[in-house]
Amino acid sequence: AQRVTQPEKLLSVFKGAPVELKCNYSYSGSPELFWYVQYSRQRLQLLLRHISRESIKGFTADLNKGETSFHLKKPFAQEEDSAMYYCALRVGFGNEKLTFGTGTRLTIIP
């Protein structure tokens, strides 16, 4: 079965410093990877997906199949980045469920 691991439950970073939220997955095939974000008192929302290869709010994530990782990065943290971040995986067409990691709470220190 597939699994997503986010090793850091909490991460504090100073404003302006680089951010890296780690995500590793286990799945023998080719999954789709996502990052979801949940700001305080708001719903889960999609931040980015690996197939889009886009940058959203300054965040990027590269799928590394060799290391089975999908780390989320931002070069300069902003206070509004404080939120809960979840890495998620989806496998195969037709199997549409998302498998989530436990999440990382990111706090940006002013």
Next chain:
Amino acid sequence: EPEVTQTPSHQVTQMGQEVILRCVPISNHLYFYWYRQILGQKVEFLVSFYNNEISEKSEIFDDQFSVERPDGSNFTLKIRSTKLEDSAMYFCASRELLEQFFGPGTRLTVL
């Protein structure tokens, strides 16, 4: 911008009681999901629903759970006889193409 809505935002019930959690997916979406998150734990998939039937369910989704789309707009999750361990945040999601859009969640507290 259309959003998934869920009611109630918080439900408190006694163990053994039935609860129905309600969701209104985004109107043109065809795929519907329920997830739950026990406090301090990960978001877990419960069930997916398409074309008026369950397309996949997890091992959590036992005979105590059922889903229904009683009309063209609502999507409900029923727990027939609640247990203490059903206390969690329950999220509904819907999808048209690739992205799942989540509702704000219903916090279920079983006493």
